[in-house]
Amino acid sequence: MPIAVSRRIVIPALLLGCRAPEGTPRAPDPAATPPAAGGVPATARVAATPAPGPTLDPMLSRSIEDTMRQVMRRALADSAFPGGIAVAGRGAGILATVAVGTTDWGNRTLVDDHTVWDVASLTKVMGMTTAIMQLVQSGRMELDAPAQRYLPEWTGRDKHRVTVRHLITHASGLPAFRAYDRITTRADSIATLIMAEPLTWAPGDTMVYSDLGAYLLGRIVERVSGEPLDAYVVRHVFEPLGMASTRYNPPGAWLPRIAPTEVDSLRGGKVHGKVHDERAYYLGGVSAHAGIFSTAHDLARFARMYLNGGALDGTRVLAPETIGQFTARQRADRALGWQKPSRGSSAGTRVSERTFGHTGFTGTSIWMDPEHDVFVILLSNRVNPTRNNPRVGRVRTALADGVLAAIGAPITLPTTPRQ
Template sequence: MQRAVADSLRIVLESAVAEGAFPGGYAVVGTREGIVAEYGAGRLDSADASRPTAQTVWDLASLTKVVATTSAVMQMVATGAIALDTPVVRYLPEWTAPVAAGVTVRHLLSHHAGLPAWRALYKEAETPEEAWRLVLATPLDTVPGVRFVYSDLGFILLGRLVERISGEPLAEYGPRHVFDPAGMRDTRYLPPASWRGRTAPTEQDPWRQRKLRGEVHDENAARLGGASGHAGLFSTATDLARFARLYLNGGRLDGRQVLDSAMIRQFTTVQNPTVSLRALGWETPTGRNSAGQRLSRRAFGHTGFTGTSLWMDPERNLFVVLLTNRVNPTRQNSRIGAVRSRLADAVSAAMSGTPPDASPGQ
């Protein structure tokens, strides 16, 4: 099995590099017990021929939403510091936008809050404080609970909620309460300059007029100071493999209980199927997303704009991490979508011993 999984990683990643889906990428596959196979392909950049390794640092983009923010909220719900069905304004009374009083923490986590998907904060504001005021002032598009709209604004609010309840900056909460206890030493907001040499460059950014390396790609996260609930986290394949094992092991790793097992089950369960198949923070398989066609209904995962993705399947005891810099040199490259689902299907087939071209039921 190990050889088959390793071969599937090599074939999918090398093919993706050849097709121009990304300059470089690294994938790691494993179970709750440990890593089964991993593989790096391509190069970090046209000006850096280094092959990606398990220690390459990647801009996670929206994986931040689940790795950092969702995990933090989960911890706070477990302790009773936050209640899922409490209105967000109870915790953030300064959020006085029309109809905001009807939005609960659960609505924000499942993207059912009625907020718009995005706002160009970085163009409208000059400081983090100004950007935050714009978030608070942005009106809802619909009433809460009736429509799914994947919203960065909702997770910006959740990141601020974590700070308000914990009394700690977001950039400090994650390492102290989630990453360091899980043995994730290379997962941080605002990575130090010493990491730059092993960090995959992202885009030749049209706004900042420079190629970004070790600096958050997401413009709104940059305007908010580099650490936000929706983006800004950097990590490695080694660390995300540990994170995946943490979730698959019910929140426990190397003898330390970091997350509550009952909370993991609750947060990875579809919340309101009449609106969407979203869990709390997490995606679940839809047959059309990056989970591919073979993961079980209990699987959960997420993607990131820069070319990252993470899927875990507790029923099949499987995780798949894919880290790439597909926005290098430009975000106009959209080939990553097919690669994600192809990788998930190839790995699932290899782990189960099923021919790659056979349907899951065969």
């Protein structure tokens, strides 16, 4: 198949003195955003100040774009995915964007920065974790409170010992997941099974990356905020950041822009416009562990907010202190909800200790390094047509190392060959 490459360098408007194009999503008037309980607004307007850190150098942009283009073209030639897009930037704006391939094998719809992707487990940080950060900073949730304070109906042996911190660091004692969809496809029945799942380990003893723990945290967000999870994250995170193409359960009108994922015979063929994760799908498309769809354009705005200490374009979503608290390493390769770089991780070998990010099963990743003021994003549908395709791991690492090398970051982690 011929390699389709969309090549471009985005020179930021702040360098050229030009305004944003017509139709650019803008944050809503914060005066229209009611305060959270306790009088603390979920988002707030702040004075516009120049982003700290290095400037957006056009020559650096070209160097990074060339590096990313080589990595992405190799990935396409290696059939790592039918199409994908990589974005690198700083808090001040985009450095480079490279899109390759098409949204599906054999079609003619080229990938661009408005292609909509199932971001899989990036849902955990874009939605659940960011929501919890807001609720903690407003004093409405406590990390060291028992989970049963917020979900008293979650009962069973030793569950009274599980704290919110245990859940968000994947140390609750819950298993990774259960194939409940093989037992039932009813959302209420799956929810009942999750709530009844016993602990496999003692709380705090063992770290196991758990979709079940994430699901419970989503329920806690709903209980504390009084809003459905999908409505909360749109209202308090995505809309304030101008992320107009980010949400759970995308509408049918988006279908031509959505990249299909895996062929699933139980769901009638290739999954298109519905969440790939089976448990999230049968839960109605909304869960804290999976379900969000987004674009490169929107995810870059999300990353810029984090690198800018929680604010973007005059709207504050998080406090800098909250970001520091949640992105500090807790144990092994985990912060509070976030992944931390480690030997052999997809963050590569040149990132600083302050780096945080996450990966997604469908072929997505985001890494942000505040020390070097840089982020690297990859969006792809590597599970199309089958999940038995591990090549995207090398792509993530090569992108991160290439971008960090271009900005002069030294090697900080030992290299580990990837399978």
